[in-house]
Each structure stands twice: as structure tokens, then as C-alpha cells.
Amino acid sequence: MSSFIAKKIKKTYAGKIALSEFSLEMNRGDFISIVGESGSGKSTLLRIMAGLEVQDSGQVFLENEEILNPKKKLVPGYDEVKLIHQDYHLFPNSTVSENIRRPLLQYDKNYAKAREEKLLEQFGLKELQGRFPRQLSGGQQQKVAIAAALAIEPEVLLLDEPFSSLDTIQKHQLIDELGDLFKQWKTTVVFVTHDLDDALRLTDNLIILKKGKVVQKGNSFELCTHPQSQYVARLFSPINPIPGQKDAYLRPNEVKLRSKGGLLGHVVDLRFLVHYNLLQIKLKESNKIWEVDDPHRKYQVGDRVYVQWEEEKVMLLPS
Numbered sequence: 001m002s003s004f005i006a007k008k009i010k011k012t013y014a015g016k017i018a019l020s021e022f023s024l025e026m027n028r029g030d031f032i033s034i035v036g037e038s039g040s041g042k043s044t045l046l047r048i049m050a051g052l053e054v055q056d057s058g059q060v061f062l063e064n065e066e067i068l069n070p071k072k073k074l075v076p077g078y079d080e081v082k083l084i085h086q087d088y089h090l091f092p093n094s095t096v097s098e099n100i101r102r103p104l105l106q107y108d109k110n111y112a113k114a115r116e117e118k119l120l121e122q123f124g125l126k127e128l129q130g131r132f133p134r135q136l137s138g139g140q141q142q143k144v145a146i147a148a149a150l151a152i153e154p155e156v157l158l159l160d161e162p163f164s165s166l167d168t169i170q171k172h173q174l175i176d177e178l179g180d181l182f183k184q185w186k187t188t189v190v191f192v193t194h195d196l197d198d199a200l201r202l203t204d205n206l207i208i209l210k211k212g213k214v215v216q217k218g219n220s221f222e223l224c225t226h227p228q229s230q231y232v233a234r235l236f237s238p239i240n241p242i243p244g245q246k247d248a249y250l251r252p253n254e255v256k257l258r259s260k261g262g263l264l265g266h267v268v269d270l271r272f273l274v275h276y277n278l279l280q281i282k283l284k285e286s287n288k289i290w291e292v293d294d295p296h297r298k299y300q301v302g303d304r305v306y307v308q309w310e311e312e313k314v315m316l317l318p319s
């Protein structure tokens with residue numbers, strides 16, 4: 001039996017569709033990442049799921065109870081369903097401990113103290129408990145904000161790119177740590193992001209959103225190897241159109257570089273990346289620019305090179 005359900009959620013702003021019949025069913029402790037470009041409706045969806053935004057139609061349920069929107073509920077939102085976004089608000093004149101304790105003010109004192117201690121411990125914040133937010137790094141501040149949001153033990157956590165202001169190393173470390181905690185606690189987590197790498201860090205269970213519509217669902221392997229559209233394929237890597245073949249594309253790592261045979265081109269740009277060089281190759285006949293991986297770092301700008309590929313690597317992708 002699913003415990004968190006969104007049923008045919010639709011939302012328009014001034015007649016423009018932001019979400020179109022979005023449905024989702026999750027069991028307790030499931031993680032899902034929803035990935036989509038800016039404006040695809042991710043934040044709108046999470047706000048509706050948290051009971052903070054009025055939808056045009058459709059319903060959200062937690063354990064068979066309907067999540068009521070602000071039109072139907074005097075005080076919007078629920079303790080059981082917590083939305084965390086980038087603009088987290090810590091109280092600047094309260095310490096780490098006080099920030100975490102604030103949501104627990106109305107709870108039994110002993111319970112509140114025990115909960116605060118547990119969160120400080122689990123988030124590795126014990127040594128920082130007496131500091132004020134201005135004395136913390138961005139990553140530490142975000143940890144405190146998330147710990148505070150978890151103080152009242154929500155069943156569902158909705159994460160709206162809360163890590164986007166962190167550098168990649170901090171971000172990945174925080175996502176890994178949180179992922180472990182959420183698993184321990186069996187929290188149901190919906191993470192929305194435009195960044196596929198971040199999404200995959202937390203879970204392999206993906207929904208791809210475009211202009212308010214689900215365009216594909218599945219795990220990363222399925223989506224990477226069998227994308228059903230250019231939009232989904234591009235989330236994983238750039239794609240190169242094959243001249244003269246409608247909707248036929250190749251990924252940069254599937255193109256072979258040879259000194260003869262295939263399509264002739266010239267290297268017009270080279271980027272040194274950690275594991276390989278990324279080349280831009282201008283194809284002679286079509287003038288198209290392809291992005292191609294050069295794992296052996298063999299080619300230089302100006303080199304003549306032939307590109308080849310295996311037919312089975314060609315992806316047919318309607319726009």
C-alpha cells in the first residue's frame with residue numbers, strides 16, 4: 001500500500017500550464033529524484049505536495065489522509081510533510097542548538113532535549129552547537145536548516161535544490177550523508193533538481209519533467225541507454241546529430257576517432273577534462289560541430305580526423 005500519493009495534479013498560472021496531470025505513488029522510505037530544466041514545474045509540484053499551493057485539480061494523500069491546500073486549511077502546511085529549499089531561514093541570533101530546538105518549543109521538554117541531542121549527534125553538529133549561523137560555512141548552515149526541518153520527524157521530506165549554493169565537493173558530501181540518515185529513519189524523500197548528477201547521488205529512481213509533463217521514468221541505466229527524447233538524452237551528455245539521418249544521434253563517448261575511414265573533420269576546440277579530452281570536431285561536408293571524447297588525449301586543435309561509429313550505438317530521438 002503506497003503511503004504518499006499525488007493524483008493527477010494540474011496547475012496553471014494565468015492560463016499557462018505549470019503542471020499537467022502529475023501522478024506519483026511512494027511507499028514509506030522510498031526516495032525519488034525529479035529532474036527537469038528550469039521552469040519545468042518542479043517547485044510548483046513540491047509546494048502543492050506540501051499543501052502550500054492551491055492546485056487547479058488533483059489530490060495529494062499521506063497515509064490515506066488528504067493533504068489540504070491553503071484554500072481548504074487555515075494554517076497552510078503540515079508537520080508530516082516538510083519542504084526544504086535553498087532559501088533556508090536560520091535565526092541569525094540563535095545558536096545552532098537553539099535553531100534546531102525552535103520547531104520543538106511546543107513539545108514535551110524532555111522529548112525536545114533528547115531530539116535536539118540526537119540531531120546534533122547524527123548531523124555531526126555537536127562541536128558547532130554553540131555557534132551562530134554567521135560563524136558557519138554555507139554547508140554547515142544548510143545542515144543546521146535541514147536538521148531543524150527534521151526536528152519534528154516529518155514522514156515526507158521534499159527537497160527543492162537545497163544544496164545549490166554549495167560547491168560540488170560539499171554538496172556531494174552532504175547529499176551522501178543525508179541519504180544515509182534518511183535511509184536509517186525510513187523518511188520518504190522527493191528531491192527535485194535540474195542537475196542529474198545531484199539526483200543520482202541520492203537515488204537511481206528518476207522522473208524526468210518537461211514543461212509540467214512527465215516525459216520519462218525509470219532508473220539511470222534505462223534512461224541513459226534508452227532515452228525516448230532528445231531532452232532526456234541531453235541530461236546525460238551532449239548528443240551529436242548524424243548528418244542526413246533524421247532524429248539519429250550519437251553520444252560523445254560512442255564516437256571513434258580514426259586516421260582514415262568515416263566522416264572527415266577538423267579539431268576546432270579542445271578541453272582538458274579530468275579523465276579525457278573533450279574535442280569539438282567540425283565535420284567537413286555538413287559543417288556540423290560534434291563533441292567527441294578523446295580518452296587517449298591524442299588529438300590537438302587543427303588535426304584532421306575521421307569519425308566513425310557502430311550502428312547499434314545510434315539513438316533515434318524525436319525532438
Ligand SMILES: Nc1ncnc2c1ncn2[C@@H]1O[C@H](COP(=O)(O)OP(=O)(O)OP(=O)(O)O)[C@@H](O)[C@H]1O
Binds near residue numbers: 014017043045
Ligand atoms: N507564482 C507564479 N505566478 C506565475 N507563474 C508562475 C508562478 N510560479 C511559477 N510560475 C511559472 O510556472 C512554471 C513552473 O515554475 P516552477 O518554479 O515550478 O519551475 P521549476 O522547475 O521549479 O523551475 P526552477 O528550476 O527555475 O526553480 C514556470 O513557467 C514559471 O514561470
